[in-house]
Amino acid sequence: MRRSSAPSALRNKNPAPILPSSRPKNVPKIPTSVDELDGGSIGGCDTNKRSASRILSLLGANEAPGNGNSSSAKVDQIDFKDTGAAADEKRIFEAVYRKMQTKKHKTWEGDGTVEVSGRSVVLKDENGKEMGRISKVKDDVVLEEGTQLVIGGKEVEFLGLLSRVASAVQEKRKPDASFAQNQPARKRFQLNREDDKNEEWYLEMPKPNHSHQSAFNPHGLPINTVTVDGFLARHLRPHQRDGVTFMFQCLMGMTGDEPGKFHGLLLADEMGLGKTIQCIALIWTLMKQNVYGRDPAIRRVLIVTPSSLVKNWDREIIHWLKIHRLRVFVVGDQKLKDYGTTRQDPVVICSYEALVRNIERVSQLRWDLMICDEAHKIKNPNTKTSQELRRVPCKHKILLTGSPCQNNMMEYFELLDFANPGVLGTRKEFSAQFASPIERSNLADSSEDEKELGKERKEELLKLTAPFVLGRPAEINLKYLPPKQDLIVFCAPSPLQEELYKSALGFFWGDDDVWREMDIATVNRNALGAITSLRQVCSHPSLLKVRPDDAENDLGRLRQFLQQELREGEATCDFIEMSGKLTVVAGILGFLHEANREKMLRNQRGQTDRVLIVSYFVETLNVLQKMCELQHFSFSRIDGQVPSRDRMKIVTDFNNPNSSTFVMLLSAKAGGTGLNLDGASRVILFDLDWNPASDAQSLARVWRGRQKRPVITYRLLTSGSIEEKIFQRQIQKTGNDLSKNSKSGLKFTKQELKDLFSYNPEMSGTNLTHSILNCDCACDGKNVASNQKNLLAGDQEDKLECRFPHINELALWKHITSDNFEQQLLDDLNVTFASGVISFIFGSELLFQG
Numbered sequence: 150m151r152r153s154s155a156p157s158a159l160r161n162k163n164p165a166p167i168l169p170s171s172r173p174k175n176v177p178k179i180p181t182s183v184d185e186l187d188g189g190s191i192g193g194c195d196t197n198k199r200s201a202s203r204i205l206s207l208l209g210a211n212e213a214p215g216n217g218n219s220s221s222a223k224v225d226q227i228d229f230k231d232t233g234a235a236a237d238e239k240r241i242f243e244a245v246y247r248k249m250q251t252k253k254h255k256t257w258e259g260d261g262t263v264e265v266s267g268r269s270v271v272l273k274d275e276n277g278k279e280m281g282r283i284s285k286v287k288d289d290v291v292l293e294e295g296t297q298l299v300i301g302g303k304e305v306e307f308l309g310l311l312s313r314v315a316s317a318v319q320e321k322r323k324p325d326a327s328f329a330q331n332q333p334a335r336k337r338f339q340l341n342r343e344d345d346k347n348e349e350w351y352l353e354m355p356k357p358n359h360s361h362q363s364a365f366n367p368h369g370l371p372i373n374t375v376t377v378d379g380f381l382a383r384h385l386r387p388h389q390r391d392g393v394t395f396m397f398q399c400l401m402g403m404t405g406d407e408p409g410k411f412h413g414l415l416l417a418d419e420m421g422l423g424k425t426i427q428c429i430a431l432i433w434t435l436m437k438q439n440v441y442g443r444d445p446a447i448r449r450v451l452i453v454t455p456s457s458l459v460k461n462w463d464r465e466i467i468h469w470l471k472i473h474r475l476r477v478f479v480v481g482d483q484k485l486k487d488y489g490t491t492r493q494d495p496v497v498i499c500s501y502e503a504l505v506r507n508i509e510r511v512s513q514l515r516w517d518l519m520i521c522d523e524a525h526k527i528k529n530p531n532t533k534t535s536q537e538l539r540r541v542p543c544k545h546k547i548l549l550t551g552s553p554c555q556n557n558m559m560e561y562f563e564l565l566d567f568a569n570p571g572v573l574g575t576r577k578e579f580s581a582q583f584a585s586p587i588e589r590s591n592l593a594d595s596s597e598d599e600k601e602l603g604k605e606r607k608e609e610l611l612k613l614t615a616p617f618v619l620g621r622p623a624e625i626n627l628k629y630l631p632p633k634q635d636l637i638v639f640c641a642p643s644p645l646q647e648e649l650y651k652s653a654l655g656f657f658w659g660d661d662d663v664w665r666e667m668d669i670a671t672v673n674r675n676a677l678g679a680i681t682s683l684r685q686v687c688s689h690p691s692l693l694k695v696r697p698d699d700a701e702n703d704l705g706r707l708r709q710f711l712q713q714e715l716r717e718g719e720a721t722c723d724f725i726e727m728s729g730k731l732t733v734v735a736g737i738l739g740f741l742h743e744a745n746r747e748k749m750l751r752n753q754r755g756q757t758d759r760v761l762i763v764s765y766f767v768e769t770l771n772v773l774q775k776m777c778e779l780q781h782f783s784f785s786r787i788d789g790q791v792p793s794r795d796r797m798k799i800v801t802d803f804n805n806p807n808s809s810t811f812v813m814l815l816s817a818k819a820g821g822t823g824l825n826l827d828g829a830s831r832v833i834l835f836d837l838d839w840n841p842a843s844d845a846q847s848l849a850r851v852w853r854g855r856q857k858r859p860v861i862t863y864r865l866l867t868s869g870s871i872e873e874k875i876f877q878r879q880i881q882k883t884g885n886d887l888s889k890n891s892k893s894g895l896k897f898t899k900q901e902l903k904d905l906f907s908y909n910p911e912m913s914g915t916n917l918t919h920s921i922l923n924c925d926c927a928c929d930g931k932n933v934a935s936n937q938k939n940l941l942a943g944d945q946e947d948k949l950e951c952r953f954p955h956i957n958e959l960a961l962w963k964h965i966t967s968d969n970f971e972q973q974l975l976d977d978l979n980v981t982f983a984s985g986v987i988s989f990i991f992g993s994e995l996l997f998q999g
């Protein structure tokens with residue numbers, strides 16, 4: 150039995166109240182006389198409809214749950230209005246009940262069931278004991294999910310429909326009285342759940358085998374049939390059904406060669422595959438059912454997530470479970486330190502930062518399940534977050550991330566070791582056995598033997614981790630979402646950018662003799678700052694800023710020198726035209742803006758395109774914002790300065806199909822992971838990270854969820870510059886090479902730096918990256934099939950790698966130079982292509998299917 154505040158009153162500060170103290174005028178009030186009690190409704194159909202519309206409005210959309218297509222919307226209508234019952238049919242609803250109360254903040258007293266046969270209803274507690282009945286409920290009261298009635302002096306709210314059976318069948322199956330008294334409520338429903346088996350959404354969890362039973366059921370408790378409730382199961386896509394089943398088996402100790410070996414798991418499905426709904430379905434199932442006996446498998450769940458996603462989890466739970474089914478303690482709305490004193494909600498959602506701040510409180514409590522979202526955050530065992538998370542007393546753990554292996558395999562080890570401590574041995578053992586040979590085999594210069602060994606170890610590791618790791622590729626979403634096209638767009642630098650870039654190289658690195666003289670420590674000390682300056686030139690020269698102490702060192706003098714050049718050049722330049730990439734962005738936006746205007750005039754609001762622009766730098770977002778202001782494009786913006794609690798509102802407003810916001814400016818660091826920004830249909834990644842996994846995360850924000858429009862992603866690179874060099878390192882992905890280039894551990898050899906700091910202006914009719922593909926195509930977007938034969942060996946489906954256009958894959962994309970642009974259908978790029986600002990494009994296969 151649970152005691153709680155009324156769930157509906159607690160989930161939102163200003164909910165439309167269902168309960169009597171503040172009920173709107175047209176809703177019947179709680180009956181007070183005996184006459185009114187029998188068969189009196191305290192809400193019934195109206196309340197239910199309002200409750201449904203409240204949930205929908207909380208969700209910020211006038212849509213039923215589902216992916217927004219008409220069939221899922223229909224399913225939900227059935228959910229809410231499914232009141233028709235054959236005369237001889239018995240329906241059993243889950244329910245919550247409480248004493249009649251006049252308090253403002255009401256609390257539920259217990260869980261039970263309501264059995265409905267015709268117009269008669271029977272309330273039972275969770276042990277199956279009758280608490281009250283009404284033999285004839287008034288005809289105008291609809292008996293359905295959400296109905297509120299007074300039965301046996303208790304206020305009762307009907308929750309989900311558990312089963313529906315013909316009375317005759319029910320009679321036949323009716324267990325004897327002692328069974329009914331002694332067995333758990335769930336066990337009895339199980340008989341009725343048999344009937345759901347005919348439904349196409351029916352989802353039953355695997356049963357334990359004999360060795361599991363002898364290990365975990367020594368007293369011979371009944372073995373239950375655990376099923377995912379229909380209101381959830383009917384929304385799950387096939388891969389999500391498999392995911393829930395896998396997680397259930399793993400956490401219940403049914404995977405692996407011995408029962409109970411694994412308590413934690415890693416769900417590494419790629420971005421947008423719905424890791425959240427799978428977890429919600431699992432939590433709900435385990436909170437209500439168990440493999441053996443009557444107690445639920447789990448009672449208390451801690452969900453830890455980046456702060457920008459706390460509200461997102463809350464909304465997804467509301468979306469899929471409806472507001473009244475589960476009480477959630479959202480840290481941010483409430484303080485974690487208060488948890489357990491005033492409230493004991495079964496689910497807590499908090500950010501990694503809040504968890505670290507409140508670790509003392511959290512570690513005093515017992516948690517049955519901890520879910521760590523975007524778990525790559527804890528890949529480094531030396532961070533405070535990783536260390537504090539290990540202190541949380543919790544048996545079962547689920548780690549979620551679309552990029553489990555961002556830089557090197559030791560990060561992968563950290564995640565798996567966190568989920569199941571010790572199963573992969575020590576760090577040292579793992580490194581020797583798996584990480585080193587596998588990473589070595591990935592290097593371009595590895596020998597045949599090394600490749601062979603790496604392959605063997607990879608297979609061994611996959612086998613070892615299969616019982617607790619699951620990851621599926623994002624392509625699955627092709628079945629549910631409109632097509633997506635990926636473009637890598639090379640932009641020619643503006644004359645000013647080119648001048649500044651050459652000056653920067655000449656100032657610092659131009660003289661080969663100087664280069665050779667410099668010791669490697671000095672080189673590396675200056676490298677990061679110099680790289681930053683070059684990247685600023687590539688994004689927009691106005692980003693170059695002088696710092697107060699710049700007179701004191703070479704790097705500072707470089708900045709002063711560039712600033713001087715900039716001042717001279719800038720006077721004659723238009724702000725947008727100062728940057729090749731910004732010119733392309735303005736071109737794309739200008740085209741789409743105009744196209745949208747025409748669509749609106751033709752009343753085709755649903756077909757307009759809105760744009761997400763992502764950058765890793767706040768200053769660059771300022772430049773993009775200025776461009777929007779100059780062009781009068783409406784925009785919103787999320788960066789680290791926007792408080793977490795405000796971010797969800799900005800996201801919801803932007804995703805609203807009726808939103809008039811054309812552009813969303815997003816900081817990759819503040820919102821690049823986890824967020825759903827499916828209100829946009831275009832993503833422009835304005836700059837890039839050393840780590841391809843970060844770029845892939847940012848690009849995945851739009852092709853997901855309720856996306857209705859074809860999606861195009863554009864990655865912008867300045868041709869011939871350091872951006873192109875970084876990109877080449879991404880696609881060539883030489884083992885753990887990239888991991889060195891984090892801010893904290895930047896280390897280059899002189900040769901690497903020499904390459905990074907060389908400038909390769911446009912080669913006529915082709916492109917630097919194209920030249921490393923050994924491709925002999927005409928760069929007209931056709932005929933790259935011959936590249937098949939050039940492909941290096943490599944398994945692109947390999948889940949140990951971050952999936953990103955590898956050089957092999959890029960060889961098969963469409964290659965287009967500016968000479969051939971008019972053969973393409975990319976209207977929004979034509980203007981800038983025509984004017985020569987775009988010099989080259991790689992386009993993924995889907996580009997030309999539409």
Ligand SMILES: Nc1ncnc2c1ncn2[C@@H]1O[C@H](COP(=O)(O)OP(=O)(O)OP(=O)(O)O)[C@@H](O)[C@H]1O
Nearest residue numbers: 215216384386420421422423424425551823825854
């Ligand atoms: N079965 C489904 N039907 C309709 N919508 C779905 C379904 N599954 C997921 N979605 C929607 O797809 C979007 C993406 O899901 P989710 O945020 O869980 O992805 P994810 O796997 O966590 O991705 P990421 O790794 O980027 O965080 C959400 O808006 C979610 O509501």
Ligand SMILES: [Mg+2]
Nearest residue numbers: 424425522823
């Ligand atoms: Mg997610």
